[in-house]
Amino acid sequence: MSQLKTVSHIDDIPSTPGKFKSDKSSYIHRLRIYSTLSKLTLWSSFFLIFVLFFVFLSRTTSPAAAPNRRALGDSWGGSDWEKRVSKSARRSTASGFTVLVTGAAGFVGTHVSLALKRRGDGVLGLDNFNRYYDPNLKRARQKLLDRAGVFIVEGDINDSVLLHKLFDVVMFTHVMHLAAQAGVRYAMQNPNSYVHSNIAGFVNLLEVCKSANPQPAIVWASSSSVYGLNSKVPFSEKDRTDQPASLYAATKKAGEEIAHTYNHIYGLSITGLRFFTVYGPWGRPDMAYFFFTKDILKGKQITIFEAPGHGTVARDFTYIDDIVKGCLGALDTAKKSTGSGGKKKGAAQFRIFNLGNTSPVPVSELVRILEKLLKVKAKKKLLPMPRNGDVKFTHANISLAHSELGYRPTTNLETGLRKFVQWYLEYSSGSKKKSSW
Ligand SMILES: *[C@@H]1O[C@H](CO)[C@@H](O)[C@H](O)[C@H]1NC(C)=O
Numbered sequence: 001m002s003q004l005k006t007v008s009h010i011d012d013i014p015s016t017p018g019k020f021k022s023d024k025s026s027y028i029h030r031l032r033i034y035s036t037l038s039k040l041t042l043w044s045s046f047f048l049i050f051v052l053f054f055v056f057l058s059r060t061t062s063p064a065a066a067p068n069r070r071a072l073g074d075s076w077g078g079s080d081w082e083k084r085v086s087k088s089a090r091r092s093t094a095s096g097f098t099v100l101v102t103g104a105a106g107f108v109g110t111h112v113s114l115a116l117k118r119r120g121d122g123v124l125g126l127d128n129f130n131r132y133y134d135p136n137l138k139r140a141r142q143k144l145l146d147r148a149g150v151f152i153v154e155g156d157i158n159d160s161v162l163l164h165k166l167f168d169v170v171m172f173t174h175v176m177h178l179a180a181q182a183g184v185r186y187a188m189q190n191p192n193s194y195v196h197s198n199i200a201g202f203v204n205l206l207e208v209c210k211s212a213n214p215q216p217a218i219v220w221a222s223s224s225s226v227y228g229l230n231s232k233v234p235f236s237e238k239d240r241t242d243q244p245a246s247l248y249a250a251t252k253k254a255g256e257e258i259a260h261t262y263n264h265i266y267g268l269s270i271t272g273l274r275f276f277t278v279y280g281p282w283g284r285p286d287m288a289y290f291f292f293t294k295d296i297l298k299g300k301q302i303t304i305f306e307a308p309g310h311g312t313v314a315r316d317f318t319y320i321d322d323i324v325k326g327c328l329g330a331l332d333t334a335k336k337s338t339g340s341g342g343k344k345k346g347a348a349q350f351r352i353f354n355l356g357n358t359s360p361v362p363v364s365e366l367v368r369i370l371e372k373l374l375k376v377k378a379k380k381k382l383l384p385m386p387r388n389g390d391v392k393f394t395h396a397n398i399s400l401a402h403s404e405l406g407y408r409p410t411t412n413l414e415t416g417l418r419k420f421v422q423w424y425l426e427y428s429s430g431s432k433k434k435s436s437w
């Protein structure tokens with residue numbers, strides 16, 4: 001890896017260059033590593049306690065006791081709303097699934113919903129349309145789904161009254177859980193948002209699934225970030241994941257443990273998918289490939305981070321269509337949950353898969369491809385990577401997903417970026433007319 005002389009930047013919001021001074025003294029440097037490590041241990045313990053607390057809480061509060069906060073006039077409810085919900089969830093083939101897709105207005109959620117609907121499954125979306133990134137993009141994706149016959153319920157996964165209502169109206173066979181607070185660096189600004197969505201919201205969703213009758217099978221998005229400081233490459237599912245490098249990663253790792261608990265206690269069939277840097281049309285504006293494109297076109301300088309010791313920062317960029325195939329493969333091979341009405345009847349399926357591309361690309365190469373596709377030379381600034389959550393390198397071993405899900409990614413970075421750039425140019429010229437894009 002060290003022979004790749006490169007630089008990088010990762011999948012998050014632009015940082016503030018200048019805030020991070022590079023340290024010449026290796027002693028201070030080492031001290032910092034130690035203090036970072038002990039902070040990590042502290043955070044990990046904190047999270048374990050938090051998880052246990054929520055599991056405890058969820059066992060002591062019955063759904064019936066939840067206050068009925070929703071009254072007439074809220075953003076959901078009523079017979080018209082129920083009709084839209086039922087219609088969207090109706091499958092068009094006899095063998096089709098009935099799938100609840102959380103985070104349906106998100107990047108992966110939109111593509112998965114469209115693919116499921118296209119093949120005849122019933123799909124109901126759920127999304128809270130939060131403002132983590134431009135909600136106009138989420139609304140544009142919603143329009144796309146609407147045209148395809150997918151309705152998105154506006155609500156939060158931590159709202160148990162709403163979730164129970166959805167399960168009353170529709171008998172879901174599957175839940176594709178993609179709602180999450182994403183982003184690595186944003187966790188330093190808004191840590192609670194990660195706890196709200198990735199922990200409390202996930203537990204709430206599992207609570208509702210476990211008491212549904214029949215219980216749905218669940219496929220959900222974990223993250224390659226759970227590998228954290230693991231340096232053994234390629235990353236295999238059995239590698240250690242107890243050294244998260246960000247709060248985001250810690251909450252995803254907590255999610256994997258929570259999922260195991262619900263599988264063990266209630267017989268829920270659960271499959272976790274560790275996504276590796278997903279990119280493509282309708283992607284997330286907080287990711288490097290997206291804002292590099294935007295900034296290069298504007299002639300704005302882009303900041304490329306260099307790993308310590310001039311090491312390479314590289315990512316196993318995975319094209320959205322490949323990820324969608326992996327998600328559908330996971331749904332298609334998911335066994336039924338075994339419990340009913342909150343009682344376990346037997347052992348249920350529990351799986352975890354990497355969904356990557358197995359071909360890490362240095363971020364400098366990403367920039368080179370973008371320059372070529374955009375026909376604009378980027379104004380680059382190299383900075384040492386700040387220690388705020390990004391890892392140096394990701395590389396997926398996908399042999400398990402290949403053998404169990406038939407997963408075989410086919411899109412290389414240049415082909416995928418070409419499709420992204422084509423979409424970006426169309427989308428940004430369309431929305432420039434309307435708004436502040
Ligand atoms: C999630 O919802 C519950 C009520 O259902 C509430 O008590 C709790 O504060 C919420 N958690 C977060 C982190 O928003």
Ligand SMILES: *[C@@H]1O[C@H](CO)[C@@H](O)[C@H](O)[C@H]1NC(C)=O
Pocket residue numbers: 233234236237397398399400
């Ligand atoms: C990839 O993972 C499989 C298990 O799924 C393992 O048998 C194999 O040795 C791994 N390959 C590498 C190169 O680590």
